[in-house]
Amino acid sequence: MLIAGNWKMFKGPEEAGAFCRALRDAKLPDDVDVVVCPPFVSLAAAVQSLAGTEIGVFAQNCHWDTEGAFTGEISAPMLQELGVYGTLAGHSERRQWFGDTDEVVARRVHACLDAGLHVIACVGETEQERDGGATHDVLRKQVAAFEPDPNLVLAYEPVWAIGTGKTATPETAQDAHETIKELLDVPVLYGGSVKPENAEELLAQPAVDGALVGGASLEVESFAAICRAAARIHS
Numbered sequence: 001m002l003i004a005g006n007w008k009m010f011k012g013p014e015e016a017g018a019f020c021r022a023l024r025d026a027k028l029p030d031d032v033d034v035v036v037c038p039p040f041v042s043l044a045a046a047v048q049s050l051a052g053t054e055i056g057v058f059a060q061n062c063h064w065d066t067e068g069a070f071t072g073e074i075s076a077p078m079l080q081e082l083g084v085y086g087t088l089a090g091h092s093e094r095r096q097w098f099g100d101t102d103e104v105v106a107r108r109v110h111a112c113l114d115a116g117l118h119v120i121a122c123v124g125e126t127e128q129e130r131d132g133g134a135t136h137d138v139l140r141k142q143v144a145a146f147e148p149d150p151n152l153v154l155a156y157e158p159v160w161a162i163g164t165g166k167t168a169t170p171e172t173a174q175d176a177h178e179t180i181k182e183l184l185d186v187p188v189l190y191g192g193s194v195k196p197e198n199a200e201e202l203l204a205q206p207a208v209d210g211a212l213v214g215g216a217s218l219e220v221e222s223f224a225a226i227c228r229a230a231a232r233i234h235s
């Protein structure tokens with residue numbers, strides 16, 4: 001079971017360092033893999049504050065080339081030099097606001113895996129696509145961009161559930177996860193308004209291998225509560 005906290009554009013270096021020190025003291029369960037994804041400028045502080053713990057630090061995005069004329073981008077070797085363990089890729093906010101197409105996401109994912117980073121690649125349908133009955137087709141098209149890899153995890157994040165408080169029902173999540181797993185045999189996290197109150201029933205679904213948490217990962221207490229809910233499913 002993997003619980004990843006996607007901080008989005010929250011927490012500068014100072015706040016990130018303080019958060020990670022508090023997370024370290026929160027005594028998270030041993031049998032759950034825990035990852036935080038701070039913004040680029042806070043990665044070094046997070047790596048430093050979490051040194052010697054099992055908590056991994058991931059970036060939120062990464063370019064496919066090792067270096068070059070790509071203003072505003074960051075490469076896998078640069079992340080690795082900092083001690084970063086992996087990266088998110090293809091988050092719906094990247095797809096929606098920064099033009100990351102399936103092809104761009106695939107380039108990012110393959111290059112990062114080749115470089116030795118772990119990758120959590122996000123897929124998921126919009127509300128309009130779900131209402132139009134296109135969910136499975138959208139997932140098929142998005143997942144087709146990837147190949148199985150031992151360091152690849154997918155996250156099913158229905159766009160209509162991100163930051164909206166509208167969580168997918170456990171059955172909806174299970175159904176989408178089954179579709180994804182039929183296409184690609186990798187662990188699949190659920191993301192979209194995961195909170196301490198709904199984490200356990202979502203994580204209890206057999207095809208749900210963990211959670212990608214946005215808003216509720218910004219407070220140590222709620223993030224730790226979700227990690228503990230994951231540990232309860234295990235035992």
Ligand code: PGA
Nearest residue numbers: 162163192193213214215
């Ligand atoms: P949320 O975000 O938990 O705030 O809905 C999830 C995500 O975007 O990864």
